[in-house]
Amino acid sequence: MTLPAQPVTRAATAIDQLANAYTETLLELDPGFATSLGRPGRESEYRDQSPAGLAAAEQATRAALASLAALEPADSVDQVTLHAMNERLGLDLELHSSGWLLADLNNIASPAQEIRAIFDLMPTATVADWEHISARLANVQGAVDGYLASLRAGARRGLVAARRQVLTVIEQCERHAGTEGYFAALAREAALDPAGPDTPSPDSASPHDAGPSLPASLATALLANAELARTAYGTLVDFLREELLPSAPVADAVGRARYALASRQFLGASIDLEETYTWGVAELARVIAEQEAVAEQIKPGDSIEEAKAVLNSDPARALQGTEALTAWMQKLSDTAMAELAGTQFSIPDIMRTLECRIAPTQDGGIYYTGPSEDFSRPGRMWWSVPVGEDSFTTWAETTTVYHEGVPGHHLQVATAIYQSGLLNEWRRNVCWVSGHGEGWALYAERLMDDLGYLADPGDKMGMLDGQRMRAARVVFDIGVHLELPIPAPWGTGNWTPEKGLEFLRANLDISAGQLDFEFNRYLGWPGQAPSYKIGQRLWEDIRDARAQRDGASFSLRDFHTQALNLGSVGLDTLKMALLHG
Incomplete structure (x- = not known):
């Protein structure tokens, strides 16, 4: 089974129609979601962040789930949709009932970050694009007001994020509210992107800072509306x-009940938490032993630690500055795309553009954003470089490029978007x-090792460092x-955050700024960080079970193609589709 040059087409069923209608409702409720998909219209608006907005989303979910109960699947694609929607929408209702959506605040993935982050996905190539940005800047205050209403409602119910998260978000928001913060810089540096939205800008932290200037009236409006956004964050x-x-x-600590719900949210599967904890301890020990063997090779x-010092002192593995970092990322990504396409994976031409950029924020972390539905905005890999960090080592990050790009997130996300007819x-x-x-992205890292792309001991040490971090x-x-x-x-004793920080320091070979960010992330976003390694475990379990079932007829390439063509689903749904569907 290979990915065809054109997407598979299939007549929409009643379940498809319901799923599409529910999606349109979500788009209506959340204009930022439309922006993330590259859909025109309502570019200046935000979703209602207030309790009324949350209630509207809950009502839409409840109605869709009720309608779904009356439908029967027409084919195997419908069977997967039915299984996935029942699991996801049912869990959404549990999350609403828990009340914790009213207290949504952490250092990485809450409205405090999302209200600002939507600007990263807005095009900057035309005057109209910048008019949309200006108008959305003017609406930041309304989004913030709705968010405050929800946080107040949560607080009245005794639902408040931990003090550490509140303090961290205060620091983040203070930076955005500052006279040299994100909003001020966005307006001050505004210019038409000379390359247009589809061409990489690899040499700058701001992809739109070197193009033609904007009309004076628009530039003035941008400055005024950026001031409103700064005030809103204040x-x-x-x-x-x-x-x-x-x-x-x-x-x-959030406790067992809330943690179990969060774990299901991020896995799409229920797991035995104690068994998984014990497995994690053993997996960490196994990866460390593998690192010791690679250190002996180096x-x-x-x-x-000594082997890493050797790698860090190697000038051939060093990069200075974000320009060099971006160029290296782009070259490595382009090479993987070219060599894997047509051999290990079928990658249509429309999916073969992946931009590597420095993120406009400095919070730490590397992430991927998917292409627009028509691929006019390509998939992008972003590196958020903390303040003061200007030196980078290729051995530590080669596997990250595969994780975020190909065969990792880009192949996964772009394939699902490509299969619009399926x-x-x-x-x-x-x-x-x-x-x-x-x-899948961690699975992809190991796959690249299996395919020989991490044969260099330094690059393999970097991959193992990532695996060690995820096990830890x-x-x-x-x-x-x-x-x-x-x-x-x-x-000894039981875990506390302070003991956990020392444990992370021993197992995560990252900068002090990144460690601080990750530590707060794990505490404020329970269940999300383990989903990487647990997800890899379940992916590998499903693959091995499929290989055992199919025997001599098993094809890894066909397995990958079938799996990616499913799109993203909960891991229980994935198991059903690949083993029992």
Whole structure:
């Protein structure tokens, strides 16, 4: 089975029509979602962040789930849709019922970040594009006001994010509200992107800072509306500090009930938390042993740390500055795309553009954003470089490029978008399950090792470092949030955040800024970080079970094609589709 030159076409069924209608409702409720898909219209608007907005989303989900119950699947594609929608929408209702959506605040994926982050996806090639940006800047205050209403409603119910998260978000929002912050810089540096929205801008942290200037009236409006957005974030800072912080609990651990719900949210599967914790401890030990073997290859007799020092001192593996970093990312990504296309994967031409950019923020982390539905905006890999960091090592990040690009997220996300004739709107554009998506990306890293792309011991050490980090996150995240006993040799007693920080410091070879960001992320976004490694585990389990079932007829390439053509689904749905469908 190969990916055809043209997408598969299939007549829409009643289940497809319902899924498409539900997607249109979500687009109506959330203009930012439309922006993320590259759809024109309502570019200046935000979703209603208030309790009324959450209630409208809940009502739409409940109605769709009720309608779905009356339908029967027409084919195997419908069977997967039915299974996936029942699981995802049912879980959404549980999340609404829990009340915690009213208290949505953390250092990485809450409205505090999302209200600003939507601008990263807005095109900047035309005057009309910048008019949309200006108008949306003027509406930041309304989005913030709705968000504050929800946080107040949550606080009245005793639902407030931990104090550590509130303090972290205050710091983030203060930067955006500053006179040299994101909004001020966006307006000050505004210019037409000379390359247009479809061409990489690899040499600058701001992809639109070198083009023709805007009309004077628009430039003036941008400055004024950026000031409104800055003021809005100042309002958010004041609320967080003066109203929310005094009621924020000191404890970071969320407890078993909330953690189990969050775990299901990010995996699309129910797992035995204690068994998974024990597996995570063993997996961490296994990866460390593998690193020790690779260290011996790098320099016989050296420890892991000593071998890394050898790699870090190698000028051939060093990059200075974000321009060099971006050029290296782009070259490595382009090479993988060219060599994997037609050999290990079928990659249509329309999917073969992947831009590598430096993110306009400095919070830390590397992430991927998918292409627009028509691929006019390509998939993009973003590197958010913390303040003061200007040196990078290729051995540590080669595997990250494969994770975010090909055969990782770009191949996965772009394939689902490409299959517009096979998958309905909800399957392609709404359903995203972290354990499926991030599990695939980790699976892809190991696959690149199997294919020989990490034959260099340094590059393999980098991949193992990533695997070690993800295994450590399973131990930390479950252990700290459930306050489980610390396993030997990592300490005594039960986990606390402070003991967990020392554990992370021993197992995550990242900068101090990145470590601080990750530590707060795990505490504030329970269940998400472990979904990578647990997802990889479940992906590999499903592949191995499929190989055992098919015997001599098993084809890894066909397995990958069938799996990617499903789009992102919960891991229980993936298992059903690939083993029992």
